[in-house]
Amino acid sequence: EAQVTQNPRYLITVTGKKLTVTCSQNMNHEYMSWYRQDPGLGLRQIYYSMNVEVTDKGDVPEGYKVSRKEKRNFPLILESPSPNQTSLYFCASSLSPATSGGNEQFFGPGTRLTVL
Amino acid sequence: GIQVEQSPPDLILQEGANSTLRCNFSDSVNNLQWFHQNPWGQLINLFYIPSGTKQNGRLSATTVATERYSLLYISSSQTTDSGVYFCAVDTGRRALTFGSGTRLQVQP
Numbered sequence: 740e741a742q743v744t745q746n747p748r749y750l751i752t753v754t755g756k757k758l759t760v761t762c763s764q765n766m767n768h769e770y771m772s773w774y775r776q777d778p779g780l781g782l783r784q785i786y787y788s789m790n791v792e793v794t795d796k797g798d799v800p801e802g803y804k805v806s807r808k809e810k811r812n813f814p815l816i817l818e819s820p821s822p823n824q825t826s827l828y829f830c831a832s833s834l835s836p837a838t839s840g841g842n843e844q845f846f847g848p849g850t851r852l853t854v855l
Numbered sequence: 856g857i858q859v860e861q862s863p864p865d866l867i868l869q870e871g872a873n874s875t876l877r878c879n880f881s882d883s884v885n886n887l888q889w890f891h892q893n894p895w896g897q898l899i900n901l902f903y904i905p906s907g908t909k910q911n912g913r914l915s916a917t918t919v920a921t922e923r924y925s926l927l928y929i930s931s932s933q934t935t936d937s938g939v940y941f942c943a944v945d946t947g948r949r950a951l952t953f954g955s956g957t958r959l960q961v962q963p
Contacts, residue, residue: 772950782941784950797950827896831951843888843903844943844951849896 741766743847745830751853752820760815760850762830770833770842771813775799775826776849782829788813820854827851857882857946861954868932868961876927876957878942885945887918889927892939892956901927901940932961 743764752758764771772787774797784797788807802824804816813832817824830847858881868874878887889901902909902916904925909916913932918925929936939958943951 774950781955782943782951782953787949795949829898843886843900844945845900846890846898849898851896 741845743830743832743845745828745847745850747850748848749851751855753855754821755819758817758820758852760817760828760830760852762813762815762847763811764813764830764832764845765811766832766834766845767810768832768845769810769835770844771807772797772831772844773803773805773813773815774829774831776829777826785815785828820852822854825852825854857884857944857952859942859944859952859954861940861942861957863957864955865958866960868959870932870934870961870963872932872961873928873930874932874959876929876940876942876959878925878927878954880923880925880942880944882923882946884920885947887920887925887945888943888951889916889925890941890943891936892941894938898941929959932959934961934963937961 746761769790773785774782776782783799786805788794828850831844833842833844860879862877886905891899904918906920913930915928939956941956942954
């Protein structure tokens with residue numbers, strides 16, 4: 740089944756404890772990205788990747804890191820989480836970058852993160 | 856940047872009723888998608904519809920790109936249709952721009 744998977748789905752952690760949220764897709768998509776969803780602010784892009792080893796900042800990158808060593812995986816790293824990073828996180832992928840004419844984006848199931 | 860406005864913001868229906876959700880956008884787009892966010896927070900792809908009309912069961916969507924709007928029709932609504940419906944557009948930038956959503960509650 741074609742899908743985007745994320746792990747963990749739920750996570751409660753404490754300030755300053757490094758964590759990684761994994762994202763994997765099995766559709767051979769080039770483009771992957773991370774969004775966060777907050778009440779009243781909607782979905783905002785954190786980072787995106789056009790292809791392996793090509794990443795760039797989205798609208799709200801502060802406090803996050805990403806890497807794209809393999810085409811299928813795009814982990815989101817919080818080196819020192821803070822309470823303002825409590826949010827619902829989504830990974831998304833599409834066949835090719837949005838800038839090349841647009842393609843349907845597929846979203847993972849979401850990761851609900853709470854930072855105490 | 857592009858503005859995406861959805862209406863109505865909230866909608867309460869009785870089971871079996873029909874509804875139309877609207878999405879207006881302020882600039883040309885490369886594509887447009889409709890999503891359903893269920894009560895568990897998952898974003899479910901409904902339609903990828905840069906233009907024209909598509910149907911999938913009780914749901915259908917129409918995008919008139921030249922007039923910068925899209926409509927999502929839900930017929931014979933069921934309680935499982937409850938949740939938030941988002942319209943999102945791609946302008947050729949690196950990200951989808953989402954509307955603020957329509958919160959739908961279907962009562963039995």
